[in-house]
């Protein structure tokens with residue numbers, strides 16, 4: 001009797017501990033945001049004539065397999081299995097209720113025939129292609145208006161073979177905006193996990209107008225000098241959770257966006273509820289970025305346990321006059337950075353305009369940015385925060401930040417203007433704008 005009572009007590013204590021860890025510790029994960037369906041219906045790309053020899057073009061095999069999933073509509077959805085091998089294909093589109101499963105050793109590789117690559121209209125929140133006016137090339141793997149899509153497997157590879165596109169960009173011979181590796185538009189309940197993405201022509205993973213998106217255990221690789229190969233760009237999307245991933249590319253590792261100037265203001269769709277945790281990587285640009293396209297607004301972003309190496313800017317919040325949009329309630333904590341040019345940069349004059357139709361009076365609002373527990377080594381410039389004269393940034397709250405300079409040279413001073421907020425235990429000591437008593441008051445009330 002006593003013995004079993006003791007067992008029950010121990011059980012309760014252990015249960016409580018697990019609960020505590022799952023709420024407060026490293027054990028918090030994205031799982032649960034989107035159900036991970038098990039699919040009973042399984043088909044293989046090889047059943048549709050797929051050949052993984054690295055030379056055969058498999059566009060029809062993908063089209064027919066996905067057509068079968070869409071039109072047969074098996075209860076519980078269908079898993080499309082990609083066996084080991086290199087499956088060369090043109091751009092293709094996914095359908096709802098499917099799992100794209102890349103086995104160990106499976107590679108889905110994009111063709112390099114840019115002349116027959118399909119074009120699609122610009123995103124309404126951008127008004128034009130991001131790089132060039134007019135339409136844009138469809139992403140290599142594309143989806144629109146989908147529900148319940150899983151891209152997973154045993155760390156197979158999705159290879160964009162982007163070098164032809166990077167060279168067209170370098171030689172200025174691009175006719176339209178380059179394709180993303182994966183773009184999902186207006187879609188919901190998406191999981192992308194245990195996949196390697198490499199050599200994207202442009203941004204790697206672009207969920208736009210989406211909700212309930214989980215991206216975890218992914219590896220994203222592109223050369224350090226590959227142009228605009230952003231890792232993950234949640235764009236006008238909500239409830240996006242990114243975790244346990246490694247990203248080393250030629251541009252921002254994660255950049256939260258929401259549309260561009262007058263088009264983004266008109267479309268008015270914000271990004272919110274974005275969680276980023278346990279992401280490691282390097283890039284010549286930013287580790288974790290907000291912007292610079294933020295015209296629909298960005299709010300409730302939470303990033304923690306981020307490790308950034310050999311990077312231009314550790315944390316970068318960027319917007320511009322003419323952009324409009326409110327950036328609020330952004331928290332980043334437990335960030336480690338090493339060999340970075342600028343540790344923290346929050347700027348109000350970054351990014352170009354889509355055309356001359358923007359409203360110069362559409363001033364962005366930035367309020368409630370909390371950065372805490374940040375440790376940096378070999379940081380050339382600790383921080384730079386420049387708000388906008390007629391829309392000063394408010395509630396920029398820094399605490400427990402230690403950014404060591406370059407050995408022998410030290411780090412430069414903080415630079416600030418048009419900003420208020422507070423600083424607590426920040427080394428090197430930041431600018432007067434953040435350390436005045438007035439600043440402290442504006443910190444807690446400004447979200």
Ligand SMILES: *[C@@H]1O[C@H](CO)[C@@H](O)[C@H](O)[C@H]1NC(C)=O
Nearest residue numbers: 153154155194217218219244
């Ligand atoms: C795939 O990679 C992730 C890390 O990104 C790792 O945790 C996982 O064990 C790997 N899975 C397999 C099947 O190799």
Ligand SMILES: *[C@@H]1O[C@H](CO)[C@@H](O)[C@H](O)[C@H]1NC(C)=O
Nearest residue numbers: 273299300301302329331447
């Ligand atoms: C701020 O964002 C967090 C998520 O990071 C959310 O839990 C919280 O409710 C938000 N606070 C406000 C006042 O919106």
